Amino acid sequence: PSDILTTDLDFLKTIGLDQHLSVTRKNGLSSMIDRIKLEAKKISNWGNNLLGKILNITSLQNPIIKDLTKIIRSNNQKEIKSFICEGNFFLKSAFENKWEIQTLVINSKISFSTEITKIINDCILKNVKVISVDKKILSKLSNNNNAQNIIFKVKKKKFLFSDLNINDVHVAIEGIANPGNLGNILRTINAFGINNLILVGDTVNQFKKEAVRS
Numbered sequence: 001p002s003d004i005l006t007t008d009l010d011f012l013k014t015i016g017l018d019q020h021l022s023v024t025r026k027n028g029l030s031s032m033i034d035r036i037k038l039e040a041k042k043i044s045n046w047g048n049n050l051l052g053k054i055l056n057i058t059s060l061q062n063p064i065i066k067d068l069t070k071i072i073r074s075n076n077q078k079e080i081k082s083f084i085c086e087g088n089f090f091l092k093s094a095f096e097n098k099w100e101i102q103t104l105v106i107n108s109k110i111s112f113s114t115e116i117t118k119i120i121n122d123c124i125l126k127n128v129k130v131i132s133v134d135k136k137i138l139s140k141l142s143n144n145n146n147a148q149n150i151i152f153k154v155k156k157k158k159f160l161f162s163d164l165n166i167n168d169v170h171v172a173i174e175g176i177a178n179p180g181n182l183g184n185i186l187r188t189i190n191a192f193g194i195n196n197l198i199l200v201g202d203t204v205n206q207f208k209k210e211a212v213r214s
Contacts, residue, residue, distance in 0.1 A: 004040035039114060053124050055131045056108060060140060064103060064131060068141055068153060082155050083207035084141075086148040088116050090212075095119050100155040101128050105141065107149040108132035116150070156207065164196060174200040179208035186211065 018026060057065060072084055082102060085094060092115065094101060104123050106112070112120065124130055138147040164170065171189050176182050182204055189197060199206060206212075 004037060053130070054106070055129070057131050057133050057137065060137060064129060065133075065137060065141070068103065068105070068151070071153065072141065082153050083212065084151065084209075085154055085212055086142060086151050088113070088148075088150055091116065091119060091150050091152060094152070094154055095122070099157065101152050102155055103129045103131070103153040105138070105151045106130070106132050107138055108134055110149045112149075168196055169194050170196045170198055172198040172200055174203065176203050179204050179210040182206060182208075182211045183213060 021029065055064075059065070060069075068084065071080055071082055074080055085091070091101075091104075101123055104120065106120065120130060133141075135147065138149070138151060141151050142148065171185075171194055173185060176185070176199070186197065204211070
């Protein structure tokens with residue numbers, strides 16, 4: 001946002017662009033530039049307001065970072081009450097579907113979109129731990145080769161059979177051992193508008209990264 005706010009747009013006149021535009025198009029271009037600068041100012045102001053409420057962490061030995069690392073590396077995911085997600089898309093999805101975000105880790109060097117900044121602000125208001133780290137720590141926490149700029153811890157939900165609507169379509173699978181295969185199944189049933197998947201017996205942990213990304 002700071003680059004947008006400080007950019008001098010007089011170059012448009014220097015290159016003679018304004019001479020080739022009608023009055024209507026000149027007004028349209030001016031309005032578009034004003035809107036872009038207004039949105040940049042909003043993001044900048046939100047960032048400044050949030051800055052004092054976000055904890056900056058620089059060490060991998062910090063207890064919060066160690067807690068996240070423990071969840072990622074645990075071989076007994078079924079006993080852990082939380083799981084890890086990455087990326088803007090999944091943060092928006094978790095927020096919209098009312099999953100409880102417990103810890104939010106953001107890249108300290110990135111300016112986020114208006115939508116994501118609002119979610120970060122809402123997390124702070126809900127007393128979620130929001131921390132900023134550098135790319136090195138994000139890479140250590142990431143489930144992917146290319147670390148996302150947002151990583152967050154989410155509380156697992158407990159779903160009961162009594163929560164299911166008997167009039168809905170349900171899919172039940174048994175003995176799926178590969179999280180990638182589970183992810184493919186989730187994407188397939190979602191394409192058909194089916195929202196309920198029942199895992200039966202000794203099935204892979206549905207909170208594995210390959211399944212979560214689905």
